[in-house]
Amino acid sequence: MTTIDIPAGSPFGIANLPYGVFSVGGGAPRVGVRVGDSVLDLARALGDDVFAAPSLNPFMAQGYDRWVAVRSQVTSLVAGEVPDDAVHAVADVTLHLPIEVADYVDFYASEHHASNVGRLFRPDAEPLLPNWKHLPVGYHGRAGTVLVSGTDIVRPSGQRKGDPAPVFGPSTRLDIEAELGFVVGTGTPLNTPIAPDDFARHVFGAVLLNDWSARDIQAWEYVPLGPNLGKSFATSISAWVVPILALEAARVPLPGQDPEPLPYLRESRPWGLDVELVVEWNGEEVSRPPYREMYWSPAQMLAHLTVNGASSRTGDLYGSGTISGPEKHQRGAFLELSWGGKEPLTVKGEERSFLLDGDEVVITGTAPGANGERIGFGEVRGRILPAGES
Amino acid sequence: MTTIDIPAGSPFGIANLPYGVFSVGGGAPRVGVRVGDSVLDLARALGDDVFAAPSLNPFMAQGYDRWVAVRSQVTSLVAGEVPDDAVHAVADVTLHLPIEVADYVDFYASEHHASNVGRLFRPDAEPLLPNWKHLPVGYHGRAGTVLVSGTDIVRPSGQRKGDPAPVFGPSTRLDIEAELGFVVGTGTPLNTPIAPDDFARHVFGAVLLNDWSARDIQAWEYVPLGPNLGKSFATSISAWVVPILALEAARVPLPGQDPEPLPYLRESRPWGLDVELVVEWNGEEVSRPPYREMYWSPAQMLAHLTVNGASSRTGDLYGSGTISGPEKHQRGAFLELSWGGKEPLTVKGEERSFLLDGDEVVITGTAPGANGERIGFGEVRGRILPAGES
Known part of the structure; x- marks a missing residue:
């Protein structure tokens, strides 16, 4: 387990927690949350395959109550410890189009x-x-x-x-x-x-x-x-x-x-x-x-x-x-x-x-x-x- | 096995063979070809799961040469016999939006x-x-x-x-x-x-x-x-x-x-x-x-x-x-x-x-x-x- 360092004054502190889609090496794109200079792999951190997707769409489709719940879960996780293999330096990942655009x-x-x-x-x-x-x-x-x-x-x-x-x-x-x-x-x-x-x-x-x-x-x-x-x-x-x-x-x-x-x-x-x-x-x-x-x-x-x-x-x-x-x-x-x-x-x-x-x-x-x-x-x-x- | 009747003067004769997406009863939508007053179930008739899809998109994405080949296969099939369970009266099916529209x-x-x-x-x-x-x-x-x-x-x-x-x-x-x-x-x-x-x-x-x-x-x-x-x-x-x-x-x-x-x-x-x-x-x-x-x-x-x-x-x-x-x-x-x-x-x-x-x-x-x-x-x-x- 590890903790995620958030540099003082980072625009990606716990008030933000934006979502994106990233890949590491040649791996499949998946959903992550940006925290400081790190990316938290949500499928790994939360054990939920809705985040092992190449866009935010499946998670977004779950609706408002779920967005609130996951934000709360991530906030708690970031304050404590997360599995080592769920954290990547943002410099080490490739970022992808985060959503599958409908209209x-x-x-x-x-x-x-x-x-x-x-x-x-x-x-x-x-x-x-x-x-x-x-x-x-x-x-x-x-x-x-x-x-x-x-x-x-x-x-x-x-x-x-x-x-x-x-x-x-x-x-x-x-x-x-x-x-x-x-x-x-x-x-x-x-x-x-x-x-x-x-x-x-x-x-x-x-x-x-x-x-x-x-x-x-x-x-x-x-x-x-x-x-x-x-x-x-x-x-x-x-x-x-x-x-x-x-x-x-x-x-x-x-x-x-x-x-x-x-x-x-x-x-x-x-x-x-x-x-x-x-x-x-x-x-x-x-x-x-x-x-x-x-x-x-x-x-x-x-x-x-x-x-x-x-x-x-x-x-x-x-x-x-x-x-x-x-x-x-x-x-x-x-x-x-x-x-x-x-x-x-x-x-x-x-x-x-x-x-x-x-x-x-x-x-x-x-x-x-x-x-x-x-x-x-x-x-x-x-x-x-x-x-x-x- | 059965043959498909094509009424004389039908606008859905062998010169046409248009594609659509249909379902029968509460079944899953799948790709069919209109022939006379019938619908030919392509997944059943050709044994290819690309047609067991709710839109034409997977088949269309296979490209021009494949469109030519399938049209030729269907033309041959319609001239001969097809499995009984691959044919439905058009009056018995529900028709769906045939394509997943991109832009x-x-x-x-x-x-x-x-x-x-x-x-x-x-x-x-x-x-x-x-x-x-x-x-x-x-x-x-x-x-x-x-x-x-x-x-x-x-x-x-x-x-x-x-x-x-x-x-x-x-x-x-x-x-x-x-x-x-x-x-x-x-x-x-x-x-x-x-x-x-x-x-x-x-x-x-x-x-x-x-x-x-x-x-x-x-x-x-x-x-x-x-x-x-x-x-x-x-x-x-x-x-x-x-x-x-x-x-x-x-x-x-x-x-x-x-x-x-x-x-x-x-x-x-x-x-x-x-x-x-x-x-x-x-x-x-x-x-x-x-x-x-x-x-x-x-x-x-x-x-x-x-x-x-x-x-x-x-x-x-x-x-x-x-x-x-x-x-x-x-x-x-x-x-x-x-x-x-x-x-x-x-x-x-x-x-x-x-x-x-x-x-x-x-x-x-x-x-x-x-x-x-x-x-x-x-x-x-x-x-x-x-x-x-x-």
């Missing part, structure tokens, strides 16, 4: 982001469209191209506007969107809408999410049915899923909703979240997007998704949309930071607006946790490879 | 439909947007709400435009979209685009598809990210998947593409398909949408979906978009048939524009098959239940 939806819930993009894409019109303050606008994305942090991103090719005809080639305006993603643990069948107040009974956890975006492809294709190939080549998520149960101390009011939303979107106590992201471009911090500034809460997003009778499933993933605050240094996309390329940034001494081959982006995030701890989301990392390579 | 994408490939919708939704602008003739416009839909024919459809509720504020309630403009759907049998990994000429090696088969659409919800929500809740409550598909191998005799040129598409969308021999659909509303024929009039081919759609490096998977499903021909009686949506409600239809003596509770829609489809046979797609059927019931 993937991306929202557009930051007023600052939506207004900035409106000004850039539709300069002659009101930046916010008439529906924006009445419903959380969102669209379905490609579930099959959700990738774990660390996966290289090959620059996508596609059509962009040209004169007189569109041209085909590698995207020249490759961008990021710094977001949070929310993972549905237990869904509902058809015709069973989920009220905002039931959010925590259905949503298992949250991840960092980078919605890689080819702005030139997107701008040409997106009318009238929305973004498709400008987004569908890759969406990266962090390897650790932070339980909603760990985010109670991060819960804050929303910045304010006016007009008052329709009844199906009202929350008794809003699910604003005080998560602060940091975006690093080639190692230099370029933005600190504040999640607490988001207009729509993740509970409202799920309520909206299901109010028409659509079912939801274990493994459904939905993104918040780009997190942008009111200040320039709080914008979560390079499109906004560089104002469409007109105001380039200086990154490591070089002028940059969009991503060049070889660039690397790392997004991290932290939030207040229980007992004064600060909890971490790990990172979502990706490096750009030239078009046509992989 | 679902819906296109918008009929020039007549796109032009009609443009005129109705954006009366002051050019009906076709600038990108439309350069790329097959499409968007991702909700995979989790793809339903098998016969499933009742509960009227969705949602927000629609109101003055001064939007109102919430059951959709008042519930519509259909008569489409074909295409099922990917074997996908490709990231950064491996599928050329149009490789269509038949990757796409296993085709189904009838009804993209139920709440036009009032859709009209309010769809800018700028496309349709979401106006569509995500339900998409119905036929229970029988017609193999692409059975559609060789239905292959026809496209009506004509001008301007010539970019090289990645060019086909050596186009995959136009001479499939004629019939739409019945409460038992009365209201439309005969001709698939041969579609501007973009399904091979071009798949090439477009993957050209940005997006991977594809066994079970991916993509819809053609509403099939509308140049004539009024060839329009595949009630929105177009009733011209936005301004020119109601007479259905069984009653004026109708959109669906009322209790209405039933049945879409059927046929195509030329080998040896002069006419092959059938079966049907996609759905009945409307009042909002809030299931």
